[in-house]
Amino acid sequence: MLNSANFYELECRGDFRAAERYMQSCLDSRLKYLSPEDEPICSAYVNLGNISASRFRFEEAIARFKKADSLVLKHGNEWPMKRLLVDINIARAYYSVGKYTDAAIRLDSALEETSRYKNRFWAVRSVKGYPPDVESLNDF
Secondary structure: OOOHHHHHHHHHOOOHHHHHHHHHHHHHHHHHHOOOOOHHHHHHHHHHHHHHHHOOOHHHHHHHHHHHHHHHHHOHHHOHHHHHHHHHHHHHHHHHOOOHHHHHHHHHHHHHHHOOOOOOHHHHHHHHOOOOOOOOHHHO
16 A cells, blocks of 8 residues: 555645645555545545645545545444545635535534534634634633
């Protein structure tokens, strides 16, 4: 299996073309050896969607996030973290193309998802954003 660390290194350097090629290669490899409904496949679609969004290709990002979303929906509550990540990312992409109602629906879903977590701080920070000096939910 290909290592995602290389992908993140490329993405952090801003080499989105190389990151996209690498993640597509990871996805292709995963599809050869795993069920097309396995969690690593979903992760690859989320990563590819984020790369598309980073390259300002928001419609492509939405399509990739929707592929991840369809996998999350098939798994019900098995992947709560993925549900949250997909909702947040697709909301940002929708917002970027002016689909504000769709973005709001996904953000509401993400906020609802945070209620499932015992420690909600990281999840709420991901959805709402936060100033750098915020240390806990009590600071909201």
